[in-house]
Amino acid sequence: MPPDTRALRRPLLKNNSLWRLRPYLRPYVVRLVLIWLAAMVGIGASIALPLVGEQVVDGPVRDGDGGALLLLGSIALGLGVLEALLIFLRRWSQIKPVLGLETAIRDDVYAHLQRLPMSFHGDWQSGQMLSRITTDLSTIRRFTGFGMLFLVMNILQLIVVTALLLSKHWPLGLLVAASAVPIVMLSMRFEKRYIKISRQVQDEQGDLGTFVEESAIGIRTIKAFGRRRHVYESFDKAAVKVYDTSMDKVRLSARFFTFLEVIPNFTLALVLLVGALAVGQGQLTLGALFAFTTLVLQLVWPIASLGYILAMAQEAMTSADRVMEVMDMVPAITGGTGRIERPRGHLRFEGVGFRFPGADRPVLHDVWLEVRPGETVAVVGATGAGKTTLTALVPRLIDPTAGRVTIDGHDVRDLALPELRSVVATAFEEPTLFSMSVRENLTLGRQDTTEEELAGAIRTAQAMFVYDLPWGLDTRIGEQGLSLSGGQRQRLALARAVLSKPKILVLDDTLSALDVETEALVEKALREVLREATGIVVAHRASTVLLADRVALLADGAITHVGRHQDLLNEVPAYRALLAQDADLDPSEGALR
Amino acid sequence: MTTPTTTPTPSTGSWRGVASEDQDELSDKVSGLLRVRSRRLLGDLLTPHRKAIALLTAVIVVSNAAGLAIPYLVKVGIDEGIPPMLRGTGPGTLLTVVGVILAAAVTQALTRQAFLTMSGRIGQDILLELRRRVFDHFQRLSLSFHEKYTSGRVISRLTSDIEAIAELLNSGFDGLVTAVLTMFGTAALLLVLDVHLGLVALIPLPLLLLFTRWFRRQSAIVYRRTRETVALVIVHFVESMTGIRAVQAFRREPRNQEIFKELNDDYRDANVRAMKLIAIFMPGIKLIGNVTVAGVLFYGGWLAFHGEVTVGVLTAFLLYLRGFYEPMQEISQFYNTLQSASAALEKLSGVLEEEPVVPEPREPTPLPAPRGTVRFEGVRFAYVEEMPILPGLDLTIPAGQSVALVGSTGAGKTTLAKLITRFYDPTAGRVLLDGVDLRSLDEATLRAAVVMVTQENFLFSGTVMDNITFGRPDATEREVREAARAIGAHEFISVLPDGYRTEVGKRGGRISAGQRQLVAFARAFLADPAVLILDEATSSLDVPSERLVQRALRTILSDRTALIIAHRLSTVEIADRVLVMERGEIVEDGPPGDLITASGRFADLHQAWQDSLS
């Protein structure tokens, strides 16, 4: 085990998140040993230097021995150069492990976040996640980088120097050792309060980050309503909160740091007093007292800086906690091992129920629906009926709380996630585009798509406008595709879904932002695509419903009717109310009729 | 495929795509300018604290003087206190010295605590001020800026960059000031103690300064790079977390991981370079210091045994010399926080220098009671030069008229709406509200008069109530309920678990798309503007809900100017007038009834719509 991790255990008694990060250091064991060796020897050199000073004062100066002076001077020079070399060695070899640790954790947190299900992402703001992979990780880096080393080195230096003092003149040494008592006691008290306050600051900063994020993403809405002041005031409130807590932290640490500085100075005064008396009684040489005071002076800095370092350690622990908090989230949705050899796209909902966590009523209950291979079913329901929820069950963005969803007889939960998600593709109701090239937005990184497939998908979605963009398919489309019009974005999202030629294609109200003519063209092309695939089409408009062979009416959380559009229109009043544009329109009101 | 019109900026991967400009990628040539700019910002931030800083300096001088006095007093104690005792004349002198040492220690402690608290306060004040300024400035900047800058960068500026500065203010500042003062104080003392020896001790100083300058130059470049790379990490992170639904559904995780790893590695490499610099600099300083100590020891010893200096002086010298070179360590220790902070400051000052392209008028024209006449006079508009969206538009919408704007997707409908809300200014011509150019209205007046429900409605996390009152923060709960009832949102809201107090979650994710649209609508309705613009505001609603909204609109809009953009022609029913837009031009204009019977674009659209209904 590398010595650094052993050293870690001490402050970790209460809290072991930091300790749990140690596997990240495993690849660097050799380097770490080297670093610590360099550090130890370095301390030795820096302690030895004043001892040489003592020799000079006690030896050559008193005796007038020029040769000895030369020798001692050379030793001092050698020690000095050695110390510098060792510091270089330590710092240089530290770079890799420290940054390797940070980078690897960041990669892993990102990977983990990508695995966590929608239910997690619905609750966690990216501001909170972001502060973990930036601020918290650099806090951990700083601590593992030098904080930890200095902590151990300082403590070691204290012990060695104290031991040296004890051996030189035990009464004086004892005096110095005793001064550690108040320091340790106070440190422990400080630790408790500081850990609480630093966690608070970090959380509040995360909240502030969240707020910043929302106001950056929602800038259009803010501008549309001219609510700059309003938003600013809320931001200000959060920023002042951070300010207040930070000030508490400042005050707390100011008191602690000061205390740590005053103790060694008091000790020094006492040492001088007692030492002088000892010299007076001839128990101590003048040179020895000189060395003694020099050594005690050497203690001032390690003790004083202990404050910073302990604070740093606290913060690193809090940060590790916050990082582990995310890493400890168990992905609620993990894939099975099943594979479908030749997927046909036979989709069944078998008594499916779904309740959002914390909700008092289920959104869906006892949903039975069968979509045979190649068939297309339209799902129709009022706003908020649960259509999106229903469709999200198929690619397992959420899992049913009752019943099961099967594809070709396999429960979707038994299938490997990549497998399942290559069988199902969804065009979401809100198109998500990323700030990257059109091509990348459509393929989303799959290398196996050919130019023809790409062109085909673009044609199906009537998204030919992409060829007119300044750099064609290589044009970066802005954040969330906002430099495109609403209909253009929606068509890209559609093209993305049809591009992978899924066995099951889910269209969640994906034609809502298209004009009637474009919609007709898209529908015509979609018919071709849907002939090959099983389709679920969520629709509010009769025109879209007509894409489907059958229609399922979703009402009160269950599928109440399934049938052909015309039949349902004639037989089911609820369906008529939802879909017939002119159902109860007063002719005198409608200018168009 | 079309050939690029401008030379693309090289970027790290082809996936990113090509864009005409990349912010942040600044050449080193401008670094001088950047430094001046960020220094100006720093000066600006420090100015209000001038007095406090002066006081602080006094306090820290006292504190350091007390701190420095202690080793000196130890020397005095040894040199002056002990001989009398050896002579048997009693410990009087010694006791005095010890007493003074104690007093010095207490003084140091008290002043130091005062310093830490005060400097902490100043630091936090500056941070708060900086946060406020940058946030407010971002909010002021025009949409066109935000579209290029991306929210990820905004976030990175306001979190990671601010934190880099916080890091400096929290610890670095204190360390630097103390270290610098200690150094100067020590240098002076050394010279006072013994000019000869003092000069020898200070010989390496020029070398030290040169070395430091080299380090500063190098690290400025390196730290700028770390700020830039971390921003890219943040941008990618935020974007993939925001679009996580698509990421998971389309199995983009591995690709994302690849990209993230690449960016993360870039950031690491930037950090490696920074740490390597420090790894050279710190031991370098130590080396200079140690060699000097050895030199002084040698020379001092020689002097001492020739009796030219006392043992006490030599002792003190060796003690102080550490005091001179040790802070150098500290200075370099904090130099990286300083460099990283100044790189961050550069970025922030860059943002603050950015001028809104849609500026507020210097002398705004008042508009006490807006009636809502909207006029376009020869308006031309292009997002990117060479690609005009509106080639030339003349249009008058009289106050109180409801106008439906239809046309194929990408025709420029939203663009036209954005000009009325002054998200952008026209490239040529002008847009007038009640005869006043929008450019001479101040923001508050304009926003009170014109409100738009955007195509991408955004809900903030918070309750339904919070989101609706966003339209008018001083609205009472009853007014909110009435607004919701009027547009048919009350029904669904009242069955939500906590009614109006239900949290809608991040970006409104806990309610359905249609419900989000209703809330956004209620919000606009509550705002009660003279001109209401609805951009596809009912596209995700089912037919009955849409009809409810339309019924509400009919009453709301009777005395209000409205621009309704819609693809579903059912919405057009409530309009007094229809505009058909194609490729940025109004091709038809008239009452709906007339246009249907005429044979034109609208008649075709309408026919197509009719067919789609059956």
Ligand SMILES: Nc1ncnc2c1ncn2[C@@H]1O[C@H](COP(=O)(O)OP(=O)(O)OP(=O)(O)O)[C@@H](O)[C@H]1O
């Ligand atoms: N994350 C969530 N937590 C709690 N309730 C939710 C959540 N998401 C949705 N709901 C509720 O579940 C119901 C169904 O939502 P869903 O998004 O499935 O509706 P929808 O049928 O797609 O509606 P729309 O036509 O408006 O898109 C809604 O009443 C909504 O308020």
Ligand SMILES: Nc1ncnc2c1ncn2[C@@H]1O[C@H](COP(=O)(O)OP(=O)(O)OP(=O)(O)O)[C@@H](O)[C@H]1O
């Ligand atoms: N911020 C922007 N930067 C550059 N080009 C843009 C920007 N916003 C829109 N465009 C382009 O301007 C044209 C008109 O867009 P606009 O949003 O006005 O269309 P629209 O008529 O509202 O279409 P839709 O019905 O699809 O919403 C489109 O070709 C679009 O790609």
Ligand SMILES: [Mg+2]
């Ligand atoms: Mg939905």
Ligand SMILES: [Mg+2]
């Ligand atoms: Mg639009």
